[in-house]
Amino acid sequence: MLQASDLRGIVPPATTPLTESDAIDREAISRLMDWYIDAGATAIFALGSSSEGPSLTREMRFEVVDACADALGGRVPLLAGVSSPSYLESVLQAQRVAEIGADAIVATTPHYFLYGQEQLFEYFTALSEASPLPLVIYDIPSRSDNPLEPETVLQLAESERILGLKDSTGDIERGINLVNALAGNDQFVMMQGSERLLGPALLMGYEGAVMGFANACPRLCVAIHEAATAGDLERTRELQELLNDAFPYFFAAEPGTANVGSIVGAMKTAQELQGLCSRRTLFPARQITDDDVQTIKAYLEPLAEAGWLEFA
Numbered sequence: 001m002l003q004a005s006d007l008r009g010i011v012p013p014a015t016t017p018l019t020e021s022d023a024i025d026r027e028a029i030s031r032l033m034d035w036y037i038d039a040g041a042t043a044i045f046a047l048g049s050s051s052e053g054p055s056l057t058r059e060m061r062f063e064v065v066d067a068c069a070d071a072l073g074g075r076v077p078l079l080a081g082v083s084s085p086s087y088l089e090s091v092l093q094a095q096r097v098a099e100i101g102a103d104a105i106v107a108t109t110p111h112y113f114l115y116g117q118e119q120l121f122e123y124f125t126a127l128s129e130a131s132p133l134p135l136v137i138y139d140i141p142s143r144s145d146n147p148l149e150p151e152t153v154l155q156l157a158e159s160e161r162i163l164g165l166k167d168s169t170g171d172i173e174r175g176i177n178l179v180n181a182l183a184g185n186d187q188f189v190m191m192q193g194s195e196r197l198l199g200p201a202l203l204m205g206y207e208g209a210v211m212g213f214a215n216a217c218p219r220l221c222v223a224i225h226e227a228a229t230a231g232d233l234e235r236t237r238e239l240q241e242l243l244n245d246a247f248p249y250f251f252a253a254e255p256g257t258a259n260v261g262s263i264v265g266a267m268k269t270a271q272e273l274q275g276l277c278s279r280r281t282l283f284p285a286r287q288i289t290d291d292d293v294q295t296i297k298a299y300l301e302p303l304a305e306a307g308w309l310e311f312a
Contacts, residue, residue: 002103002134004163004189006077008207009042010221011191012214013050015268016064017277024060026067028277033071035276039218042208044068045106045166047081049143050212052264054083055282062096069101077103079136083144085112087123094131104163105131108138109146117152128161135161140168140193150178157188166210168193172200179205195247199240202228212250212263213243216270216300220308242303249299253292261286269296275312 014036017028036044046068047053047061056064065080072078080102082093087110094105107127109120128135137156141147147169156162167175167190175197179190183205191208192201198209202225214221220243227235249270254262261281265288268279272293279288288296303309 002077002163004187006103007043007136007164007189007191009209010040010214010218010225011043011045011079011208011210012036012041012218012221013045013048013210013212014068015215015264015271015277016046016051016053016056016060017268017271018280018282019278020280022280022282024063024067025277026063026070029064029067030071031276032271033068035274036214036218037072037075039214040222041076041214041218043077043079043103044072045079045081045210046102048106048138048210049140050215050264050267051081052260052282052285053081055260055285058093061093062100065097065102066100072101079104079106081106081138082131083108083111083138085110087127090127091130094127094133098132102133104134104136106136106138106166108140108144109148111144111146113145115146117149120146120148121152121155124156124162125159128159131161134163136163136191137165138168138193139165142168150174150181153178154181157182157185160187162188164189164191164208166191166193167201167206170194170197172197172204175201175206176204196240196244198243199224199228199236203231203233203236212267213247215267216249217243217246217303217309220303223308242306242308246299246303249296252295252299253288254286259286261288265292266296269293270300270309273297273300273311274309 017025
C-alpha cells in the first residue's frame with residue numbers, strides 16, 4: 001500500500017495528450033511518463049486540472065489511467081483523480097482506477113452543492129474507506145465550492161487511509177500553520193500546489209509539490225525541491241526566481257484570464273516545443289495559435305538557455 005513518504009518530492013499533474021480527432025494519444029503519454037521520471041518525479045498525478053480531467057468522459061478518464069499505468073510500469077506511483085459532485089460516482093471511479101493500475105486516488109471537495117465542515121469530514125472519511133486505494137485530498141477552493149477549514153484537515157489527517165493534501169489555496173500562512181500543527185505526523189504529507197510558493201513552502205516544512213509548472217520544466221521543480229530540502233536558501237531563491245520569471249507563460253495566450261485554453265494550452269505548448277505531444281486541448285477550450293506559441297516560447301527561452309529544458 002502506498003505511503004505518505006512515497007509522495008515527498010515533485011509529482012507532475014500530467015497533461016492529457018490528444019490526437020487530432022480528440023482521442024487519447026497513448027504514445028505521447030508514454031513519452032511524457034519517461035520524461036517526468038527522467039527529470040526526477042517521485043510520482044505522477046493523472047486526471048487533475050492540468051489533465052483536463054473534468055472535460056473528459058468517464059471512458060477517456062479510465063483510458064488515461066490505463067495508458068499512464070502501462071507506460072509507468074510501476075516505476076513510480078500513479079495517483080488518479082476521481083473528483084465529482086457525486087460521492088457514488090467518485091467511489092465508482094476509485095474502484096475502476098484501482099483495477100487498472102492506480103496506486104492512490106485524489107479528490108477535491110464535492111462541488112456545486114454547498115456542505116458544512118462536518119459533512120465534508122464525513123465525505124472524505126467515507127470515500128477513503130470505500131476506496132480500494134488510499135486518498136490524497138486536493139484543496140483547491142477556486143475550483144470547488146466547499147473550502148476546507150484547517151481544523152477539518154487536521155481531523156482528516158488522523159486517518160491511515162488519507163495520505164496527504166495538495167494545497168492549491170495559495171494561502172501560505174494557512175499552509176505553514178497546518179505544517180506546524182502536523183509536526184510529528186509522518187503519515188500525512190503536505191504538498192504545495194502554487195508555483196510561486198514552491199521554494200518558500202518547502203523551506204517552511206512542506207514535503208512535496210504537485211504543480212502545473214512541472215509540465216513545462218520538471219527538472220527545475222525537482223532542483224528547487226532538492227535545494228530547499230538541503231536547506232540551501234541561496235540556491236532555492238535563485239531557482240525560484242527563474243521559475244517566477246517564466247511563470248507568466250501560463251497566461252501569455254490570454255493575458256488577464258485564467259481560462260483553461262490559456263493555462264492548459266500553455267502547458268501542452270511547452271511540451272510540444274520539447275517534442276512530447278500536441279498542444280491540442282478539448283472543446284470548448286480556445287486553441288493555442290501559432291502566434292501564441294511564439295509568445296509562450298519567449299517566456300521559456302531563458303530556461304532553455306540555462307539548460308533546464310531543450311526545445312525540439
